[in-house]
Amino acid sequence: MTRSTNTQFAVAVHVLTYLAGIDDGRPASSDELSKSTNVNPVHIRRVMGPLRDAGLVRSRPGVHGGWELALTPSRVSLDQVWLLLQGTDPVLGLHDPDPVCATGRSVQKSLIALDQKVAGAIAASLQQVTVQHLLAEVHSDDGADLRARRKGSP
Numbered sequence: 001m002t003r004s005t006n007t008q009f010a011v012a013v014h015v016l017t018y019l020a021g022i023d024d025g026r027p028a029s030s031d032e033l034s035k036s037t038n039v040n041p042v043h044i045r046r047v048m049g050p051l052r053d054a055g056l057v058r059s060r061p062g063v064h065g066g067w068e069l070a071l072t073p074s075r076v077s078l079d080q081v082w083l084l085l086q087g088t089d090p091v092l093g094l095h096d097p098d099p100v101c102a103t104g105r106s107v108q109k110s111l112i113a114l115d116q117k118v119a120g121a122i123a124a125s126l127q128q129v130t131v132q133h134l135l136a137e138v139h140s141d142d143g144a145d146l147r148a149r150r151k152g153s154p
Contacts, residue, residue, distance in 0.1 A: 027066030
């Protein structure tokens, strides 16, 4: 199976669900989120910036600081996250054909239109899913693991 090279959306959804599962009021550090997602803390901070700017998460400075969900999990739909991190970037790996090639120009125009349809379909599908939905799946799939993470062991 092919893997996407852009993992920001998946990491963001993982982190948002993780934060939604913390119910003792403590924020999660970038290191804690890094361990849970298995990515570098710098990548976590890059992903969290747009989420913070959009008001989905907030950060607390200081020794006991970190990240926390700014909204209730039911108010965070995955299309919000997708649009923040994907933006207008193509979903289909589009390329730049030779501008003098008539075939390339025509195919590119068609692919751009198709890409916009695909992106719209993705957003529409993701709009139906919230962080609360994913948290409920985590609870039903592996409640013991979630309880352990809440106590601070990712």
